[in-house]
Amino acid sequence: MPDVDPATPVNSLSEEAVLAHILQRLGPGQALVGPGDDAAVLRLADARVVVTTDTLIHGPDFRLAWSSGRDLGAKAAAVNLADVAAMGARPVALFVALAMPPETSIGFVGELASGLREACDELAPGCRVEGGDLTSSDTLTIAVTAVGELDPGRAPVLRSGARPGDIVAICGDVGLAAAGLDILFDRFRDERGAAIAVDDAALSPSERVAVRGQLRPRPPIGSGTAAARAGATAMMDVSDGLVRDARRLGRASGVTVDLERSTLGPDSDRALRGGEDHALLATFAAGKVLPAGFRRIGSVKQAGLDPLTVDGRPERSAGGWDPYRDWDGAGG
Amino acid sequence: MPDVDPATPVNSLSEEAVLAHILQRLGPGQALVGPGDDAAVLRLADARVVVTTDTLIHGPDFRLAWSSGRDLGAKAAAVNLADVAAMGARPVALFVALAMPPETSIGFVGELASGLREACDELAPGCRVEGGDLTSSDTLTIAVTAVGELDPGRAPVLRSGARPGDIVAICGDVGLAAAGLDILFDRFRDERGAAIAVDDAALSPSERVAVRGQLRPRPPIGSGTAAARAGATAMMDVSDGLVRDARRLGRASGVTVDLERSTLGPDSDRALRGGEDHALLATFAAGKVLPAGFRRIGSVKQAGLDPLTVDGRPERSAGGWDPYRDWDGAGG
Numbered sequence: 001m002p003d004v005d006p007a008t009p010v011n012s013l014s015e016e017a018v019l020a021h022i023l024q025r026l027g028p029g030q031a032l033v034g035p036g037d038d039a040a041v042l043r044l045a046d047a048r049v050v051v052t053t054d055t056l057i058h059g060p061d062f063r064l065a066w067s068s069g070r071d072l073g074a075k076a077a078a079v080n081l082a083d084v085a086a087m088g089a090r091p092v093a094l095f096v097a098l099a100m101p102p103e104t105s106i107g108f109v110g111e112l113a114s115g116l117r118e119a120c121d122e123l124a125p126g127c128r129v130e131g132g133d134l135t136s137s138d139t140l141t142i143a144v145t146a147v148g149e150l151d152p153g154r155a156p157v158l159r160s161g162a163r164p165g166d167i168v169a170i171c172g173d174v175g176l177a178a179a180g181l182d183i184l185f186d187r188f189r190d191e192r193g194a195a196i197a198v199d200d201a202a203l204s205p206s207e208r209v210a211v212r213g214q215l216r217p218r219p220p221i222g223s224g225t226a227a228a229r230a231g232a233t234a235m236m237d238v239s240d241g242l243v244r245d246a247r248r249l250g251r252a253s254g255v256t257v258d259l260e261r262s263t264l265g266p267d268s269d270r271a272l273r274g275g276e277d278h279a280l281l282a283t284f285a286a287g288k289v290l291p292a293g294f295r296r297i298g299s300v301k302q303a304g305l306d307p308l309t310v311d312g313r314p315e316r317s318a319g320g321w322d323p324y325r326d327w328d329g330a331g332g
Numbered sequence: 333m334p335d336v337d338p339a340t341p342v343n344s345l346s347e348e349a350v351l352a353h354i355l356q357r358l359g360p361g362q363a364l365v366g367p368g369d370d371a372a373v374l375r376l377a378d379a380r381v382v383v384t385t386d387t388l389i390h391g392p393d394f395r396l397a398w399s400s401g402r403d404l405g406a407k408a409a410a411v412n413l414a415d416v417a418a419m420g421a422r423p424v425a426l427f428v429a430l431a432m433p434p435e436t437s438i439g440f441v442g443e444l445a446s447g448l449r450e451a452c453d454e455l456a457p458g459c460r461v462e463g464g465d466l467t468s469s470d471t472l473t474i475a476v477t478a479v480g481e482l483d484p485g486r487a488p489v490l491r492s493g494a495r496p497g498d499i500v501a502i503c504g505d506v507g508l509a510a511a512g513l514d515i516l517f518d519r520f521r522d523e524r525g526a527a528i529a530v531d532d533a534a535l536s537p538s539e540r541v542a543v544r545g546q547l548r549p550r551p552p553i554g555s556g557t558a559a560a561r562a563g564a565t566a567m568m569d570v571s572d573g574l575v576r577d578a579r580r581l582g583r584a585s586g587v588t589v590d591l592e593r594s595t596l597g598p599d600s601d602r603a604l605r606g607g608e609d610h611a612l613l614a615t616f617a618a619g620k621v622l623p624a625g626f627r628r629i630g631s632v633k634q635a636g637l638d639p640l641t642v643d644g645r646p647e648r649s650a651g652g653w654d655p656y657r658d659w660d661g662a663g664g
Contacts, residue, residue, distance in 0.1 A: 032380065033488055036584075038418035038568050039384035039480070041488045048364065049381045051462070052371035053477055055429040057469040086370035097387040097429075097475040102661075130383070133475075137389040143429040143465075143475035145385055148371070156365055156373045236370050252368075329434075 006107025010100060015134060021106055022134075025113035031093065031130040040131040042093055042147060050148035050156065052083035058140040063195035063332040066184055069108040071215045073115025076142040078217050079239065081124050082278035084148035085224025086237040088157035093130040094120065095145040099137035112142070123221040154228055157282070162234040162253035166283040168298035169290050171223045173213055174242055175267055178274020180214025183207055195332025219278035226291040227282045235282040241275040243308060243315055249281060250300075250307030258309045259298040272310065273317060338439025342432060347466055353438055354466075357445035363425065363462040372463040374425055374479060382480035382488065384415035390472040395527030395664040398516055401440040403547045405447025408474040410549050411571065413456050414610035416480035417556025418569040420489035425462040426452065427477040431469035444474070455553040486560060489614070494566040494585035498615040500630035501622050503555045505545055506574055507599055510606020512546025515539055527664025551610035558623040559614045567614040573607040575640060575647055581613060582632075582639030590641045591630040604642065605649060 010018050023035060033041035056062055056076050067075070077094060084091040096116060100109065113129075120127045127146075150156055162168075188198050198211060219237065227235055234253055238245045242259070250257040264271040283300055284290060306314040342350050355367060365373035388394055388408050399407070409426060416423040428448065432441065445461075452459045459478075482488055494500075520530050530543060551569065559567055566585055570577045574591070582589040596603040615632055616622060638646040 033419075033490065037488075037491055038415040039382045039421070039478075041419065041482070042381050042383065044376075044379045044381060047376045047379050049374050049376060049479065050371045051374065051425070051427055051477070051479060053427045053429045053463065053465050053475070055431055055465050055467050055473075055475065057431050057467050057473075059470060060468045083370040087365075087373065089371070093383070095383055095385045095477055097385045097477075099387055099389050099471075099473060099475075131385065133385050133387050135387050135389050136392045137471050137473065138391060139431075139469050139471035139473070141387075141389075141431060141469065141471070141473050141475070143385070143387065143431075143473070145383070145427055145429075145477040146371075147381065147383060150373070156369075158365065159369055 004106055006105060008106045009103045010106055010109060011102035013106060018106065018109060018134060021110055022113040025110055026117050026129045029128045029130045030126065035131050042130065044092065045149040046152040048150050050084050050087050050089040050150065051145065052080060053143065053145040054080050054083060055141060055143040059331050065195035065197050065332045066188065067215050069111030070115035072142060073112040074119035074216050076144045077116045077119035078123060078219055079278055080144045080146035081127065081221045082219040082237040084146045085219065085221045086235050086280055087148065088154070088224055088228025088232065088235060089148035089150050090225050091124040091127040091146050091148045091221065093127060093147045096129055096132035097143040098132060099135045099141040101138060101140060102136055104140065123218060151225065151228065157228050157232045157235040159234055159236045159249050159252035162249060162255050162283040162300045164255055164300055164302045165286050166233055166300040167286055167288065167296050168257055168259065168283055168300060169294040170279050170281050170297050171293040172220045172279030173277040174238060174264065174279050175270035175274040176210055176213035177217055177276035178270050180210035183211055184214065193328065193330040214276065217276060217278050220280060220293055223280055223291065223293045227280065227294065230284065230291040231288055232282040232284055235280060238277060238279045238281050239275055241273045243272050243317055245281060247308040254303050256301040256304045256307055256309055257298060258301050258312060261311050263297040336438055338437060340438045341435045342438055342441060343434035345438060350438065350441060350466060353442055354445040357442055358449050358461045361460045361462045362458065367463050372425065374462065376424065376481040378482065378484040380482050382416050382419050382421040382482065383477065384412060385475065385477040386412050386415065387473060387475040391663050397527035397529050397664045398520065399547050401443030402447035404474060405444040406451040406548050408476045409448045409451035410455060410551055411610055412476045412478035413459065413553045414551040414569040416478045417551065417553045418567050418612055419480065420486065420556055420560025420564065420567060421480035421482050422557050423456040423459040423478050423480045423553065425460060425479045428461055428464035429475040430464060431467045431473040433470060433472060434468055436472065455550060483557065483560065489560050489564045489567040491566055491568045491581050491584035494581060494587050494615040494632045496587055496632055496634045497618050498565055498632040499618055499620065499628050500589055500591065500615055500632060501626040502611050502613050502629050503625040504552045504611030505609040506570060506596065506611050507603035507606040508542055508545035509549055509608035510602050512542035515543055516546065525660065525662040546608065549608060549610050552612060552625055555612055555623065555625050559612060559626065562616065562623040563620055564614040564616055567612060570609060570611045570613050571607055573605050575604050575649055577613060579640040586635050588633040588636040588639055588641055589630060590633050590644060593643050595629040
């Protein structure tokens with residue numbers, strides 16, 4: 001369909017035509033069996049497979065006034081790639097279940113496919129969309145499943161392996177996406193709370209970076225396998241805010257994670273509580289040279305009353321964006 | 333949460349509490365790493381993995397007046413298990429992204445989890461839900477990804493392997509789910525087209541079987557590996573109607589599939605056009621003994637003008653339920 005008008009609604013096209021439009025933008029895959037059969041077949045480095053699934057929903061997870069199709073495709077890929085990376089694994093394929101209102105334009109769908117591909121090419125070269133599903137829905141929904149492989153003979157890096165004495169380190173942004181979300185909520189909503197288009201000209205350069213960090217995060221995917229090879233004892237991706245996720249890691253490991261506020265930059269509150277950057281939080285035995293991109297932000301202590309402390313003091317705030325808790329039903 | 337009132341809406345519970353309620357009903361998994369980390373890790377029979385994803389959406393794919401939570405969980409599992417089976421593979425795990433309106437009751441969610449588990453236990457013993465994702469949405473959405481393994485050294489069975497002279501065979505129901513859908517559409521909708529509750533007492537025994545076939549299909553999952561071991565040359569699951577799917581198989585294989593109407597029972601029109609039973613359609617070299625459950629329904633010819641004929645005559649009707657084409661926006 002080289003000449004289709006991008007404004008054409010998908011329900012005036014056949015499912016085959018919509019699929020062809022998407023596949024063209026995804027480019028050739030690398031699977032033994034790719035799209036077009038009942039299922040895909042992938043060859044992995046060994047007989048273990050890493051699988052994770054995460055969904056973006058119009059309303060709680062994104063607003064179409066803020067996110068382009070390209071942003072959404074890239075974000076849907078990035079958040080899933082980060083979960084694979086956080087196991088110390090290399091992402092090899094994405095599977096995308098796309099449910100769209102019938103009036104969605106084919107141009108938007110093509111942009112979404114391009115965003116998926118761009119994020120794979122940029123963050124996890126070699127990983128491609130190798131299958132998916134198209135259906136109609138009143139609510140635009142992008143459900144992505146990511147599949148990864150481990151280095152043969154190397155164990156996955158779990159949340160539960162941190163030991164007292166370990167260094168706590170992070171790779172990637174913390175608080176940037178939250179700063180971007182605050183800008184969007186404060187300045188790009190109408191009086192009823194619905195999202196309105198972002199005016200780039202009204203943003204300072206650093207504000208623009210923050211908004212981009214929210215709409216199109218770039219987690220350090222390759223650093224997942226690097227951390228595993230460097231002997232990370234525990235790892236997870238920070239999706240719900242550093243306090244919340246570090247607390248989970250501490251609890252899973254049966255230790256106390258102590259973060260040092262002075263390592264978290266000038267906006268340490270936002271670094272502690274903001275989510276959605278998908279940085280990699282990892283622990284390493286003391287004395288290990290941290291892999292490139294990781295920086296020390298604390299240390300692991302014997303389990304105390306709290307699984308998380310900041311500068312030695314219990315830290316019990318919630319942090320992060322929780323669609324269960326925080327979504328008010330507003331759209332845009 | 334042993335004592336939670338089943339009517340409690342999920343948005344009055346924490347995400348952790350909802351998850352605990354689900355996991356309790358799913359039972360223990362068999363993964364190297366199961367729910368609770370960033371991703372699951374599974375051990376497979378060899379270094380190839382089979383992956384497929386399929387979504388059920390409230391509106392186009394189901395009506396809550398007709399389907400219980402248990403039915404929906406079981407159907408979401410079954411349709412994905414069938415796609416794995418159709419590759420000649422054995423399903424080992426499901427990953428379930430569940431997006432729910434905030435007012436969904438915890439009882440419904442628990443029933444859905446039970447349905448997922450029941451379908452796995454019944455249709456694909458050993459397969460379990462090993463991970464997933466919970467989020468809020470205006471539209472109830474169940475996106476399932478199924479993961480399977482192949483017998484070591486055995487190739488997946490593709491759609492493209494049918495050769496002239498092969499037998500065409502099927503395993504499982506054809507037309508039953510469509511008969512059930514017709515009953516639901518004809519007799520259990522209000523004047524505006526919205527679904528209303530099914531009155532079991534108003535159904536004859538055979539009608540009840542048909543309605544169950546629509547709401548809770550039971551595809552012959554184990555017959556997928558059996559067909560592969562018996563040398564199936566091509567295979568796919570019949571989700572969109574026999575005419576549509578047999579045509580796809582013919583086209584992918586570069587042959588003409590000729591079906592024999594007399595083999596399709598008294599309601600051969602519905603058998604030809606009805607979808608959603610998820611029977612396994614396969615081809616075998618002439619003279620092969622068909623594996624248990626498969627019955628001959630036609631033969632493979634040299635490619636003619638049409639990839640599908642019935643009793644030698646071109647068959648060009650559409651068939652099947654297509655949410656793109658057929659959903660009128662009605663709910664219930």
